[in-house]
Amino acid sequence: MKYFNTGPKKIKDHLNDTTRRVDSLTNYNLRGDGIIEVHHFAQGQTLRINLSRLTQRLAVHGSGRGTGIRKAYASAAAGASGTIACYLDTDGVGDTVDVVCEVAGGTNLNAALPRLADGDMIHVYNDNGTWRSIMTFQASGDC
Numbered sequence: 001m002k003y004f005n006t007g008p009k010k011i012k013d014h015l016n017d018t019t020r021r022v023d024s025l026t027n028y029n030l031r032g033d034g035i036i037e038v039h040h041f042a043q044g045q046t047l048r049i050n051l052s053r054l055t056q057r058l059a060v061h062g063s064g065r066g067t068g069i070r071k072a073y074a075s076a077a078a079g080a081s082g083t084i085a086c087y088l089d090t091d092g093v094g095d096t097v098d099v100v101c102e103v104a105g106g107t108n109l110n111a112a113l114p115r116l117a118d119g120d121m122i123h124v125y126n127d128n129g130t131w132r133s134i135m136t137f138q139a140s141g142d143c
Helices: 009-025 051-059
Strands: 036-041 044-049 070-074 083-088 096-104 121-127 130-139
Touching: 083 121, 096 121
Parallel strands: 096 130
Antiparallel strands: 036 044, 070 083, 070 121, 083 096, 121 130
């Protein structure tokens, strides 16, 4: 690793610390579980979800019968909670269902990425009567 040796001490220290942190990220030995796949390449890694394997796993969830993955469309922008009202399969048509969403590092969808607006699509499944998003959202703050 190459460190910064010239310039103002405060800036040098900050740049060297940042360099050490970025370098430590490249040393993680990531592995997938079949549903989450890790692909290594010269510039780093990418994470992908294998939807066919995820669908198979959801289909045998609970009683051995599942709903599979369905499309859900937000009926309004996300609010300050971990649930959002969505239309199933078609935007703006029919009754809405409440979809429970996990927010890593937080609880409110209006402060998580990606931001959900009216009409945005997410993928959901029925977990014994509770509709859940297959995606985990990430808490965020304003820049």
